[in-house]
Amino acid sequence: MNQGHSPRGAWLIVIASIITMGICVYDYYTPETGLIGTGGVVLVAVAGLLMLLAALAMKFYTARPRFLQVFLIVSILLDIIGSAVAGYFLESPVIMACQALALIGWLMQVIGDATDRSVEIDEVEDED
Amino acid sequence: MKTRNAMIAAAALALAAAAGTLTLAPHAVAQAGDSMMMAANSMGQVWDAFGGNQEAQKYSTSTQITPDNVKDLKVAWSIHTGDVASGGHSTTWGATPLFVNNTVYVGTPFYRIFAVEPDTGKTKWTYSASGHDGPPENQGYKSRGVAYWAASAPEPGQPCQKMVYVGTMNGELHGVDADTGKPCAGFGKNGVVDVNAWLNTNSKWKIGLLQPPAVYKDTLILGWAGNDWVYKTANPGTVYGIDARTGALKWTFNIIPPEMVNETGTANVWAGISVDPETGLAFLPTSSPSPNYYGGDRLQEMPYATATVAVDAETGEVRWSRQLVHHDIWDVDTNSAPTLVDLHKDGQTIPALVQATKMGFLFVLNRNTGEPIYPIEERPVPASDIKGEHAAPTQPYVPIPEPTTADTTPPVSKLADLVSFGECSRWKARLRDEGRFTPPSLQGSISWPATVGGVEWGGGAVDPTTATYVVNSDQVPQVYTLIPRDEANKQYGDALRGKGGYAAQAGSAYGFKLENFLNMWGMPCWAPPYGTLSSYDLNTGKLNWKKPFGQVQKWGFYMPESWGSVTIGAPVITKSGLVFIGASMDSRVRAIDMKTGNVLWKHLVDAPAVSQPAVYTYKGREYVVFTAGGNGILTPRLSDQLVAFALPQK
Numbered sequence: 207m208n209q210g211h212s213p214r215g216a217w218l219i220v221i222a223s224i225i226t227m228g229i230c231v232y233d234y235y236t237p238e239t240g241l242i243g244t245g246g247v248v249l250v251a252v253a254g255l256l257m258l259l260a261a262l263a264m265k266f267y268t269a270r271p272r273f274l275q276v277f278l279i280v281s282i283l284l285d286i287i288g289s290a291v292a293g294y295f296l297e298s299p300v301i302m303a304c305q306a307l308a309l310i311g312w313l314m315q316v317i318g319d320a321t322d323r324s325v326e327i328d329e330v331e332d333e334d
Numbered sequence: 335m336k337t338r339n340a341m342i343a344a345a346a347l348a349l350a351a352a353a354g355t356l357t358l359a360p361h362a363v364a365q366a367g368d369s370m371m372m373a374a375n376s377m378g379q380v381w382d383a384f385g386g387n388q389e390a391q392k393y394s395t396s397t398q399i400t401p402d403n404v405k406d407l408k409v410a411w412s413i414h415t416g417d418v419a420s421g422g423h424s425t426t427w428g429a430t431p432l433f434v435n436n437t438v439y440v441g442t443p444f445y446r447i448f449a450v451e452p453d454t455g456k457t458k459w460t461y462s463a464s465g466h467d468g469p470p471e472n473q474g475y476k477s478r479g480v481a482y483w484a485a486s487a488p489e490p491g492q493p494c495q496k497m498v499y500v501g502t503m504n505g506e507l508h509g510v511d512a513d514t515g516k517p518c519a520g521f522g523k524n525g526v527v528d529v530n531a532w533l534n535t536n537s538k539w540k541i542g543l544l545q546p547p548a549v550y551k552d553t554l555i556l557g558w559a560g561n562d563w564v565y566k567t568a569n570p571g572t573v574y575g576i577d578a579r580t581g582a583l584k585w586t587f588n589i590i591p592p593e594m595v596n597e598t599g600t601a602n603v604w605a606g607i608s609v610d611p612e613t614g615l616a617f618l619p620t621s622s623p624s625p626n627y628y629g630g631d632r633l634q635e636m637p638y639a640t641a642t643v644a645v646d647a648e649t650g651e652v653r654w655s656r657q658l659v660h661h662d663i664w665d666v667d668t669n670s671a672p673t674l675v676d677l678h679k680d681g682q683t684i685p686a687l688v689q690a691t692k693m694g695f696l697f698v699l700n701r702n703t704g705e706p707i708y709p710i711e712e713r714p715v716p717a718s719d720i721k722g723e724h725a726a727p728t729q730p731y732v733p734i735p736e737p738t739t740a741d742t743t744p745p746v747s748k749l750a751d752l753v754s755f756g757e758c759s760r761w762k763a764r765l766r767d768e769g770r771f772t773p774p775s776l777q778g779s780i781s782w783p784a785t786v787g788g789v790e791w792g793g794g795a796v797d798p799t800t801a802t803y804v805v806n807s808d809q810v811p812q813v814y815t816l817i818p819r820d821e822a823n824k825q826y827g828d829a830l831r832g833k834g835g836y837a838a839q840a841g842s843a844y845g846f847k848l849e850n851f852l853n854m855w856g857m858p859c860w861a862p863p864y865g866t867l868s869s870y871d872l873n874t875g876k877l878n879w880k881k882p883f884g885q886v887q888k889w890g891f892y893m894p895e896s897w898g899s900v901t902i903g904a905p906v907i908t909k910s911g912l913v914f915i916g917a918s919m920d921s922r923v924r925a926i927d928m929k930t931g932n933v934l935w936k937h938l939v940d941a942p943a944v945s946q947p948a949v950y951t952y953k954g955r956e957y958v959v960f961t962a963g964g965n966g967i968l969t970p971r972l973s974d975q976l977v978a979f980a981l982p983q984k
Contacts (some may be wrong), residue, residue, distance in 0.1 A: 233890075237973075240921055240938040246890025295891040 215318055218311025219261035219282060226254035226289065226304045233298065241296060250292050250301060257285045257308065264315060275319070282312055381948040382434035382482050384546055385793070389674035390608040392795035392906040394949035398956035399981060400910040404925045404935045410957060410980035411455030417442035418963070418974035419475070425972055426944070427963020428791075428903065429479030432498075433950035435512050440961060440976055441480040441500040441546070445508070448976070449498075449515060452952040455978060459515035463500055463508045463526075476503060478606075478945075479961075481546035481554065482512065483578045494518035497578065499554065501543020505530035507556065509581060522581035529558065529574065532583060535595055538568045541602075548607035548616060548671075550647035552578045555616045557603030562624040562665070564830040566631055566841030568599030571639075573607075573618055575650050585650035589620050589638045598632040599624040601639040605791050606671030608687070609647055610701060616647040617674075617687060617701065621667030622659070625839035626785075627774045627814060627846045629663045630722030640668055642689045642697070644704060654704035658691055660726035663718075663773060664814070665785040666692040670793030670904075674701055677801050678873050688796065688872065690805055692788035693770065694739030695732040698872060708734040708875050715771035720816060722843055725773045734875040738789060738807035738868055742769045743782040743860065750857040758859035761851075765813060774814040780851065784812035786967075792904020792917070792946050801872040802928065804913050806883055806901045808865050813849040821845075863898035867905070867915070869931060879931040884918025887969070892920060902965050904946035914958050916943020919968045923947070923960050923979075941973035955980050 230251035233241040241247050260278045263270070270278075286308045293301030379395075386392040399407065419425040425443035432439045437458060438450045445463035450456060481499045488495035496512035507529055509521035517525025530540050541558035548555040554576040560569055571589035576582070589601045601623040608617045623632055623639050640662040643655040659666055672687040677698075687701040698707045711731045718725040751758040766772050766779040773779060787808045794805030817825070817836075822845030826832040830840060835848035851859045858864065867883035870876065884899030885892050903917030905926075912934070913926040921942050925935040941964030948959045958979045964972035 237940050238938065240887070241890045243971075244890030249889075292891070295893075297892050 215311045215314030215316075216261050216265040218314065219308045220258060220265070222304045222308035222311060223254045223258035223261060225307075226301055227251050227258070229298070229300045229304070230254065241298070246292060246296050250289050250296070253285050253289045253292070257282055257289070260285070261311070279312075279316060282308070286312060379951055380434045381430075381950050382432055383549065384430045384479060384481070384606050385608060385671050385673070385946075386430075386795075386906060386948070388548060388550065388609040388611060390606060390671040390793065391673055391675065391798055392904060392946060393797055393908075394906065395909045396949055396951045396956045397908070397910040398951065399908065399912060399958070401912060401927050401934055403981060404912060406981055407925065407935055407937070407958070407979045408982055409937075410453070410978045412975060412977040413448075413450065413455045413457070415440075415442050415446065415448055415974040415976065417444035417446055418972050424474055424966045425963065426474065426476040426965045427961055427974070428945045428965070429477050429961045429963070430946050431948040431959045431961060431976065432480060432482050433948055433952070433959075434482050435484075435496055436952070437512070438948070438959065439480050439482060439498050439512070441477045442974070443475040443477045443963070445477065445500055445502045447480055447498055447500050447510060447515065449512075450976070452950065452957065453955065455976070461500070461508070461510045461515040461517070463502050463506060474503070476542070476544050478545050481549055483549050483552075483554070484512075485579065486551055494520060494579070497521070499547060501546065501556075503542040503544065503559075505540040505543060505558070507543055507547070507576070507581070520580055527576065527581040529556065532574065532586070533569055533572060535570055536567050536599055538565050538599070541569060545604060545606055547576070548609050549578065550609045550611070550614060550616060553584060553647055554578050555607050555609070555647060557605075557607060557618070559604040560600045560602050562600035562622065562626050563837035563846065564840060565599065566625050566839060567596060568624045569602075570595045570599050571602035571620065573603050573645070573650070575647070584648075587618070587645055587650040587652070589643075590623065590636060591634070594632060594634055594636060598636075601636065604667070605669045606793070608671040608674055610674055610685075613702060614647045615644045615653055615701065617672040618643040618645060619668035619670060619672065619689065621669070622662035622665050625842050625846070626665040627663055628720070628723060628816060628839055628842050628844045629661050630720070630724070631842055633661070633724055640666065642668060642672055642687075642699070642704075644701070656697070656699060656704045658689065658695070658697060658730060659693065660729055661724075663723070663725060664771070664781055666783070666788070669787070669791045670789060672701070673794055673796050673803070675796045675798050675801055675803075675872060677707065679707075686872070688794060688803055690738075690789035690793050692783060692785065692790075694737040694783055694788040694807055695730070696735045696737070696803070696805070696870070697732055698735065698875070708732070716766075716768040716773060718773040719775055720773065720844070723773065725771075729771050735870045735872070736877045738805060738866060738880075739783045739809060743767055743780050743811050744809065745861050746859055747857070747861045750853050750859050753855060753857065754853035757853045761859065774816050774846070776816055776818070778813050778815040780811050781814045782811040783808070784810055784814070785848070786810040786812065786900070790902050792902070795905045795907045795913070796872070797907050797909070797928070799909070802878070802907070803870045803872050804867065804905050804907060804928070806865065806867045806903075806905060806915065806917055808900050809863055809898075810900060811851050811860055813851055815847040815849070817845040817847060819843055819845065863896065865898040865901045865918075867913075867926065867931060869928065881931045883915075885920040885922070887920040900968060902942070902944040902968060906947055906949055908949055914947050914949065916945065916947065916960050916962070918942060921962070921971060937979065939973075939977055940975040941971045942968050944968065955983070
């Protein structure tokens with residue numbers, strides 16, 4: 207099974223997670239943000255890092271088994287939702303915007319994967 | 335997810351700190367005097383005292399910033415003094431900046447004075463008092479700023495005809511020239527008065543000159559802060575009248591009766607003092623006697639304790655007094671300067687004052703006589719079950735204006751109870767909880783409102799033209815537990831303070847433990863709101879509006895506005911119909927619409943602005959200046975920022 211045929215989706219998630227981590231570092235060290243030194247931004251930064259790793263795994267670990275595929279998809283979605291809610295309570299529009307971007311990437315990835323699977327099934331049926 | 339974030343929200347309130355009717359016969363001695371014209375018309379251009387003016391009105395006649403344009407308010411300048419905790423010792427900065435003599439003056443927790451240009455924030459001069467190299471003996475590094483005096487009959491060409499004063503937590507009062515920052519050699523000894531030297535009775539610690547003195551003509555009126563939890567007998571509360579030019583002691587007012595000084599202590603004046611410039615009366619908010627939570631050794635009458643006392647500012651002679659809590663065993667010190675205002679009722683002008691309290695009561699009194707303008711009821715309150723203690727059978731109750739706090743303890747927070755598996759409700763069930771004035775007990779009592787308040791030390795602000803009064807108030811119950819001496823000694827040995835909020839009350843029959851009513855996660859066990867802002871029409875005594883105020887921020891997460899925030903600091907009012915206030919845990923300062931209570935503008939500063947802002951107009955531009963210093967009671971976030979806001983220049 208060849209997965210990861212939707213590289214743009216994974217890349218969007220990668221970009222969103224990197225921006226999320228960047229803004230968290232900025233918030234953590236900048237007094238004017240009101241978030242300096244707070245655990246909330248550390249939490250979101252860690253979530254961003256996990257999202258990054260998951261997205262990279264989706265991109266480059268193409269031979270991943272099915273259960274890992276499902277795990278990554280679900281984990282990224284939960285990460286996006288949690289980070290978005292955290293961004294809301296941190297009153298950080300940038301973090302929320304990043305999660306919107308990541309969500310678009312996630313949708314592209316999921317839809318792309320579904321399409322890939324459909325094509326693969328068709329190909330198998332054709333071979334029959 | 336909603337539940338999860340609500341949990342985070344509740345946890346954010348891991349507060350460090352965490353009730354027959356008789357009209358009182360006034361304890362008053364009438365003071366004849368004409369109703370004064372309040373100084374409102376002269377304000378707006380200066381802000382020369384802790385409370386905006388000596389009447390503690392916190393009112394500005396400035397009108398440039400309005401409800402319509404306040405949304406455009408921007409930082410005009412910001413400076414950092416460098417005087418902020420950087421290690422072992424916390425700093426608490428509740429200073430009101432003064433604007434007078436074409437200069438902004440502010441005192442810091444390291445006992446320095448900064449004189450800065452009003453329009454740029456550029457430093458003109460600084461003065462450093464000694465005493466911040468090591469730990470202070472009393473309550474840490476704190477400051478509520480400076481006082482300003484100008485000679486009524488200046489000597490031409492001589493220095494120190496205008497002076498700025500800063501106190502230290504080690505009992506020194508420094509006086510410097512307002513133009514140069516140089517010590518005034520004629521003030522005390524080379525510019526320093528050792529106030530400790532005047533207090534030789536039962537001296538347990540050096541007194542802390544936290545609050546700047548009030549000024550009346552050429553007299554400074556000075557109280558002090560102490561430490562009233564740890565000893566039964568301690569420094570007895572005193573207020574000093576001091577020659578503003580020389581530092582010489584002019585008079586002393588003793589709050590504790592002479593026959594009681596070896597049985598108790600404190601009952602001092604640690605909050606602001608207001609002065610009526612027309613009658614020369616100084617109004618002293620007095621605190622509770624020591625030890626704070628057990629009064630079995632001090633059962634005699636002490637009418638000046640936890641009271642408002644009016645004294646002659648020139649002599650210290652008592653003109654009238656009104657006790658606000660009888661036999662105080664809750665540490666509900668009278669903690670803010672009375673706000674002076676003329677009321678208009680039934681075609682008459684009444685010289686009044688408003689004394690806000692930690693109990694959430696607003697005592698509206700005739701400031702010349704101490705007689706209540708709105709009825710004060712004497713209501714029965716719960717009896718003490720502590721051996722040796724005799725709680726007062728009744729306490730003053732003020733139904734009008736409506737108290738800022740409810741008569742009964744807030745209900746248990748369902749969320750906090752749920753996530754702690756019922757810890758909150760189980761704990762509450764074990765406690766005495768009979769509403770206001772439930773006495774401390776061995777089993778533990780819910781004190782409501784507790785020592786946190788109610789109204790904190792900033793007090794309220796008033797528009798003297800409309801008698802509209804605005805005040806912020808905390809809504810915080812705490813748990814008071816007395817511990818028999820033997821048991822206390824077993825648990826804590828000879829320690830004066832210990833874990834779990836223990837204070838020895840050494841020399842008395844009981845130690846004491848003050849606990850914040852929080853669950854295992856640090857979440858408040860009571861339902862929000864945790865803080866409110868209220869507006870009253872003092873001419874009628876009616877509440878205009880009351881709303882949750884501020885926001886809690888924990889771990890960076892902002893909690894719902896409907897929860898409000900515990901607040902420390904006070905509002906100010908402008909003639910244009912705005913209320914400016916910091917005070918909130920979320921390090922934001924806000925502008926509020928006087929008519930509606932709605933937030934019109936907010937801006938982040940470096941730490942909670944646990945102070946009251948100054949409002950002034952300089953070179954045609956209106957400025958609102960906050961000190962953002964923080965207070966460990968609210969959050970660990972501390973700062974040394976002095977920040978001014980103004981409308982953009984065209």
